Amino acid sequence: MKSLIALWNVAADDFAARCCTSATMDKKYVQGRVKDEGLSFLTITLMSFGKEFRSVLDQGIVADASFPGFKRNGRSLPLFLGGFFQRVFDPVTGVLLSDPDIEAIFAIHQLTLMYSKLELDCSNDRVLSSMSSFVECDNQVREFADSLADDDLSDFARMSRILFPNVLSQVDSDVYHGRLIPKHGPGATADKLYGNGKFNCRVWTERLEEYFPAGEYLFPSPSHYLDDIENVSWLEPGSEIPVNVISVPKTQKNPRIIAIEPTCMQYAQQAVLDALIPRIESSTLGSFIGFSDQVPNQDMAREGSTVGGNLATLDLSDASDRVPLKLVETMLHDHPHLLGAVRACRSQRACVPGHGIISLSKFASMGSALTFPIEAMVFLTCVFLGIESSLNTQFRSINDILSFVGSVRIYGDDIIIPVDHVDHVIAQLERFNASVGPSKSFWTGRFRESCGKEYFDGYDISVIKFRQLPPDDRRNARGVISTVSTRNLCYNTGLWALTAEIDRRLRKVLKYFPNVDSSSPALGRICSLGYDTDRMCDKLHRPMVKAYVVKSRSPINKLEGSGALLKYFLKRGDLPIADKEHLVRSGRPRVVDIKPRWTVPY
Numbered sequence: 129m130k131s132l133i134a135l136w137n138v139a140a141d142d143f144a145a146r147c148c149t150s151a152t153m154d155k156k157y158v159q160g161r162v163k164d165e166g167l168s169f170l171t172i173t174l175m176s177f178g179k180e181f182r183s184v185l186d187q188g189i190v191a192d193a194s195f196p197g198f199k200r201n202g203r204s205l206p207l208f209l210g211g212f213f214q215r216v217f218d219p220v221t222g223v224l225l226s227d228p229d230i231e232a233i234f235a236i237h238q239l240t241l242m243y244s245k246l247e248l249d250c251s252n253d254r255v256l257s258s259m260s261s262f263v264e265c266d267n268q269v270r271e272f273a274d275s276l277a278d279d280d281l282s283d284f285a286r287m288s289r290i291l292f293p294n295v296l297s298q299v300d301s302d303v304y305h306g307r308l309i310p311k312h313g314p315g316a317t318a319d320k321l322y323g324n325g326k327f328n329c330r331v332w333t334e335r336l337e338e339y340f341p342a343g344e345y346l347f348p349s350p351s352h353y354l355d356d357i358e359n360v361s362w363l364e365p366g367s368e369i370p371v372n373v374i375s376v377p378k379t380q381k382n383p384r385i386i387a388i389e390p391t392c393m394q395y396a397q398q399a400v401l402d403a404l405i406p407r408i409e410s411s412t413l414g415s416f417i418g419f420s421d422q423v424p425n426q427d428m429a430r431e432g433s434t435v436g437g438n439l440a441t442l443d444l445s446d447a448s449d450r451v452p453l454k455l456v457e458t459m460l461h462d463h464p465h466l467l468g469a470v471r472a473c474r475s476q477r478a479c480v481p482g483h484g485i486i487s488l489s490k491f492a493s494m495g496s497a498l499t500f501p502i503e504a505m506v507f508l509t510c511v512f513l514g515i516e517s518s519l520n521t522q523f524r525s526i527n528d529i530l531s532f533v534g535s536v537r538i539y540g541d542d543i544i545i546p547v548d549h550v551d552h553v554i555a556q557l558e559r560f561n562a563s564v565g566p567s568k569s570f571w572t573g574r575f576r577e578s579c580g581k582e583y584f585d586g587y588d589i590s591v592i593k594f595r596q597l598p599p600d601d602r603r604n605a606r607g608v609i610s611t612v613s614t615r616n617l618c619y620n621t622g623l624w625a626l627t628a629e630i631d632r633r634l635r636k637v638l639k640y641f642p643n644v645d646s647s648s649p650a651l652g653r654i655c656s657l658g659y660d661t662d663r664m665c666d667k668l669h670r671p672m673v674k675a676y677v678v679k680s681r682s683p684i685n686k687l688e689g690s691g692a693l694l695k696y697f698l699k700r701g702d703l704p705i706a707d708k709e710h711l712v713r714s715g716r717p718r719v720v721d722i723k724p725r726w727t728v729p730y
Contacts (some may be wrong), residue, residue, distance in 0.1 A: 129167050131598045132243060133159065135629055136170070139242070142625035143235035149211030154239075157208055170243045171380040173197070177208075178240030178591075179567045185233065185584065186573040190222035212236050224573070234589045237582065238623075245593040247377035255375050255383055256482055262373060262385050262493075263483050265449045270489035272561045273454040281458050284560065287509045287516070288459040290523055295407045300463035302403045303339060308469070310345055310399035311698055313497060314716060317391040318372040318479075323715025324687035327695050329391045330356075333363045339469040340396045348693040356690065370477035370485050371495060385449075387478055387493035396473035397497035400466075404501055412526060417504045418539040422579035425539045429578035432544070432571075434586040439535060440547045440571030441578045442554070444507070445563045447541030448499045449490055451506050452561060456491045459505065470498065504538045510560050511536060511545055514553030542578045547571045592617045598630070602637050602676075605722045609651065609678060616646070616654040642673045645730040650675035651722060652729065659729035673729040680717035687711045 136158060140151035161169045177195060184190050190204055190213075198206040204222035205213040213219075213236070215229035250258075302308055312326040321329060332342040342360055347353040363369070369390040375383035389397070405419055418424055432439030444450075453474070460467035474492060479485050492499045515532065516523055523529055537544045545553050550571045554564050570576050574585045582590045594614055599607035615630040631653065635641055642660040644652030652659075652675050661671035687695060692711055699705060707713075 129162065129170075131600075131633065132167075132170055132594075133162060135594075135598070135626065136239065136242070138629040139623065139626045140239055142623065143231070143239065144211065147212060147215055147229060147232045147235060149215070149232075151209075151211070153207075154209055154211075167248075168380060171246050171248065174240045175244035175379065175381070178237065178244065181236050181240060182570070182575055182577070182582075183567060185216075185224070185575045186570045188224040188573045190217050209236055209239065230584065230587045230589070233584055234587075237589050238591050241591040241593065243594055244379060244591075245595055246380060246597065247595050248380045248597075249377060250375070250380060250383045254381070258375060258383055258385055259373065259480055259482050262449065263480055263486060265446055266486065266489050269450060269452050269561065273452040273489055276452075276454060280559065281454075283513060284455060284509060285458050285461060287513050287523070288505075289462065290526060290529070291413065291509060291512065292459070292505060293462070295404070295411055295413060296460065296463045296466060298407050299400070299403045300466040303400075303465040303469045306344070308340070308399040308403055309698065310340070310395045311402065311700075312391070313394050313398055315394075315495075316388050317394060318369050318388045319390050321391045323682065323685040323713075324691065324695070324711065325685055325715075326391050326395070327687055327691035329395065330359050331361045331363065331369070331390070332392055333365070333368050333472075335365060335368075335472045336392060336396055337362075339465070339472045340399065345395065345399075346694075348690055348697050352690040352693075365476065368475070368477065370479045371475045371488075371493070373478050373480045373493070385493070387475075387495035389475060389495055389497075393473050393475050394497060396469075400469055400473065401497045401501065404498075408501065412530065412533075413508075415533040416508055416536055416538060417501075418537060419501065419504075422539055422542075422581075425537055425542055425544060425579045426581040428534075428537055428544045429576040429581060430583045430586055430588070432547075433574050433576040433583035435574065437574070437576070438547045439576070440545055440550050441569065441576045442543040442545065442550075442557075442571075443565045443568035443577070444541040444543070444557070445565040447507075447562065448492065448494050448503050450561050450563060451491045451503050453489060453491045455506055455560060456502055459509065470502075473498075500540055504540060506560070507541070507543060507557070507562065508536075508538050510556045510562065511538070511543065511553050513559075514556035515545070515549045517556065518549040518552035539579055544578060592621055592623065598633055599637050602639075602722065605678075605720050608634070608637065608676070608722055609720070612651045619654055638676060640674045640676060640724055642675050642729060644673065644675065648675075648727070648729050649677055650725075650727050650729060651677065661729065663726075671729055672726045674724060674726055675729075676722040677725045677727055678720065679723045680720045682713040682715050682717055684712065685714045687714070 137155045140154055144151035180195055184194050195206045198208050201207055203219060205217055205219055212232040215232035217224055329346060343353040371387040371389050373385060373387050375385055378384035408414060408417055428439050429441050431437055432441060457467060460470060476488060477485050478488055491502060512529055535546050557564060568577060576583050592614060596607045596610035598611050602608060611630060611634060615627055618627045642652045643655040644650045644659050646654050650673060660673050662673045665672050
């Protein structure tokens with residue numbers, strides 16, 4: 129914890145020098161609050177302060193109720209970071225200055241949120257509370273789905289028919305003609321299979337069989353199916369493996385809740401996903417929905433932050449957990465084969481710690497391969513229902529919405545829309561059970577945030593966030609790797625003093641820490657002066673440096689026989705698998721280490 133305070137102090141002094149103010153009292157204040165409250169002040173309290181700052185920046189005024197828990201001493205602005213605040217807001221009225229200091233805005237943003245994403249385990253009480261919230265949310269989804277009026281579903285179905293008919297018809301045809309090609313995902317599964325072991329999966333459900341026949345999906349050929357059919361375990365709906373709900377580190381305030389799918393379900397979901405995504409991206413919808421590239425959303429957020437910018441950024445809370453199955457069924461109603469396949473590969477139950485096995489009313493949680501694209505399609509439908517309402521008109525065809533290319537875009541639960549339609553779009557999102565996060569949605573002022581990038585008046589003020597505690601020992605490989613990455617982000621952002629302090633601490637841990645280029649495999653320092661050279665390679669005549677390199681190996685997981693043949697048939701592309709050991713080792717590495725090596729600095 130001392131190292132976190134030390135790094136914060138260095139950053140505060142650096143920003144103070146840039147902004148011609150003092151951070152002396154701010155450093156004393158942080159020291160005292162951490163002494164009284166512990167690490168939570170840096171990771172939770174300051175995070176709440178930073179989110180509040182973004183809200184007042186968007187609203188253009190520091191209200192009387194802003195920044196609770198921080199003294200004002202009769203002034204309109206908080207005393208904490210007051211020297212910076214006075215360069216952004218009027219110290220008497222609290223109104224945003226006409227020409228606020230961008231450097232001071234960046235300073236407050238960075239100093240309050242730099243530890244907001246530390247991957248620390250939450251307390252057991254917070255984890256249990258999050259599990260209870262998961263169950264409560266699903267109960268609320270069930271109640272909402274039961275209360276949906278016919279008019280609501282009719283409107284939703286009408287807009288879906290305008291947006292998605294061609295894409296969904298093509299995938300529906302793929303399902304009908306058996307053209308889906310499955311694949312295994314890289315992650316964990318509820319039945320504990322990993323890597324190559326997934327290709328020997330012999331568990332299948334009765335629900336899957338109609339659309340994903342085991343003879344075609346579990347075996348490389350009919351002869352293998354006939355030889356091995358007796359080893360397949362068929363599961364009735366009541367005996368299917370439930371998704372395993374777990375928590376993973378997100379912030380110290382709340383963990384991230386995800387649901388680990390059974391192997392057979394994930395396998396079939398990937399088949400639908402592989403047919404759906406290319407069809408969306410190659411159609412007109414590709415201008416409205418993104419799956420792999422966040423840059424368009426980020427560029428639109430920058431545009432929206434400028435004076436006269438007319439784009440708003442919305443963020444949804446518990447986005448995937450609030451999408452009812454009933455809405456997805458309505459969207460896919462005209463495409464019965466695709467609807468049947470999606471239903472078949474959707475897990476119906478979840479094992480929730482502290483609550484046992486529950487039935488699910490949501491379409492799917494984070495963990496399903498189909499969550500991301502399906503939720504984006506649902507949100508896009510709601511967005512255009514809102515725009516329709518705002519314009520007091522009714523769209524008739526896809527041509528009616530083409531004028532919104534460049535002003536509407538969805539990436540997961542990050543939504544960008546025209547400012548003029550915000551109220552109506554929010555109303556439609558909430559009409560269909562989405563919850564717009566007020567602390568991460570912006571449209572009033574000149575602050576915008578989308579897909580991890582934050583802008584004010586066109587300036588990038590994105591926070592460099594520490595993900596791991598600074599390491600005290602080289603054996604803390606994850607800490608070293610993360611801190612080196614953070615150091616280089618600080619350097620590229622121009623946080624010179626913070627970069628130098630991180631360098632000083634890393635040199636105590638790492639014997640070798642050379643200057644390298646960003647493309648180098650070495651754990652080193654990105655530097656505008658170029659890379660170091662310790663010697664020249666005798667064989668290849670290229671520069672070499674001694675540095676630490678990340679070392680990780682997939683666990684031993686041998687595959688042979690029909691499983692190996694199936695893996696070959698499911699391979700995408702004409703090129704061979706690059707890893708020559710792929711039939712011996714597979715799966716995500718369980719241990720990551722760093723080793724000193726001679727390597728290239730570029």
